[in-house]
């Protein structure tokens with residue numbers, strides 16, 4: 354039996370009069386790589402914020418692992434097994450790379466030794482081992498994105514929400530992040546993936562939702578999405594270089 | 596472990612100091628002030644330095660310890676451990692109320708709100724009857740709990756003990772999950788929260804430990820000085836001196852507050868006692884009766900706050916990591 358790990362039901366988010374997300378529903382199944390795309394300002398990051406508890410949805414429900422999580426705090430959501438990365442990276446700047454990842458690991462252990470072992474393992478899986486003792490603030494952007502990834506992986510999540518984890522990266526860097534994402538899914542995690550780069554999205558996602566001006570414009574397989582005339586119009590009309 | 600060994604070694608040396616120099620009330624008095632400020636600043640550092648929550652209201656916890664102790668002694672002649680324990684309870688209650696209000700706020704708002712809470716405490720104490728109001732509380736007994744209060748050594752060792760305990764707590768915490776979490780909160784609260792850190796739980800944990808230690812120091816101080824009023828133990832100036840000591844020594848480091856106190860307290864004492872003016876006169880550079888000599892004598896004593904300010908500005912400009920920052924390897 355396939356069950357939905359995450360179910361978004363009629364979620365809206367209003368900022369005063371500004372409707373950033375409007376009546377969006379979709380479901381993500383276990384072990385899927387699920388794409389969330391749309392032009393700038395479409396409401397993708399806002400939706401992530403609602404899902405992970407950074408602010409409550411104005412209307413609608415968020416169901417994760419059969420629990421309604423609308424009113425939980427981000428740390429509670431994390432302990433349920435859902436964790437997100439940041440479009441604008443948030444390294445813990447004065448800590449080392451290793452210590453950053455240990456902070457993630459402490460959500461599943463109280464022991465320093467274990468946290469360090471978990472952190473080393475995840476640094477290795479994203480290829481940051483040689484930077485372990487560098488200060489996190491000093492890394493270039495490509496490596497900061499990898500650090501974001503290692504840090505959330507260290508919480509051993511069921512579901513990762515990745516907000517433009519490839520944003521601002523070059524071709525090879527993007528490729529290496531996509532490889533990491535595939536191997537993470539291989540190990541059993543589910544991934545929701547916000548991305549601008551259409552090629553990256555269609556190459557890796559099982560299913561895609563397109564947001565436009567806060568509303569859900571389309572949903573389907575990569576093939577369906579790339580052939581959808583509304584999506585093409587929205588992306589070209591929005592002046593986006595998709 | 597290395598740090599614990601260092602703490603024990605330095606503490607043993609500090610403990611031997613009074614035996615080496617013999618009975619010198621003046622010197623012992625300054626050393627008590629150094630130890631107290633080092634401990635106060637270390638306690639503040641747990642919350643301000645590690646968790647990045649700059650409290651400008653720590654005088655409230657110091658005052659809570661001092662007032663609770665003095666009131667209980669004058670009214671009931673209660674035993675010292677009970678007085679301190681009661682002081683801790685009062686300080687922790689104030690801390691919990693403060694935490695529930697101010698930890699919703701971030702950055703400058705937190706700093707401002709912490710001042711507001713401390714001022715409310717100060718003004719309340721000033722206006723209550725049982726706190727002695729503007730008159731304060733005087734302890735007329737010179738012997739208490741079997742101690743001769745005229746001897747300063749018991750207070751020297753008391754302050755030293757609290758400092759050692761605070762440093763040990765700090766050394767332990769920063770190598771623990773809690774220490775990592777506090778630093779994560781300092782660096783980025785949203786990132787911390789998304790990684791599973793319950794922000795208000797850990798901020799309150801740091802605040803409670805910090806407030807409890809600060810309160811014990813207040814209890815000791817009250818009995819040591821035998822007179823307290825709001826300007827001595829609840830003033831904003833005290834909160835600020837605590838912060839400056841940490842900033843100048845090195846915020847968020849184990850030894851920064853100790854270095855800061857070793858530097859600032861004797862400096863303030865020199866200025867207060869017109870050490871500089873006297874030295875200039877002795878050296879024959881300034882005549883005691885000249886205009887400059889009189890000016891120095893009259894004004895330098897009040898200049899220590901100004902000097903603190905200047906040192907702090909220089910530190911922020913040139914030593915953002917404090918004096919200890921100079922000796923740290925750059926990663």
Ligand SMILES: Nc1ncnc2c1ncn2[C@@H]1O[C@H](COP(=O)(O)OP(=O)(O)O)[C@@H](O)[C@H]1O
Pocket residue numbers: 368371372373391392393394395396397398399400
């Ligand atoms: N905290 C906020 N307060 C007010 N408006 C916001 C806030 N966050 C996002 N918005 C608005 O919501 C809309 C969607 O933004 P966002 O979710 O960041 O889009 P995307 O991630 O798809 O580029 C934008 O119009 C933005 O201005």
Ligand SMILES: [Mg+2]
Pocket residue numbers: 397398399440
């Ligand atoms: Mg966004």
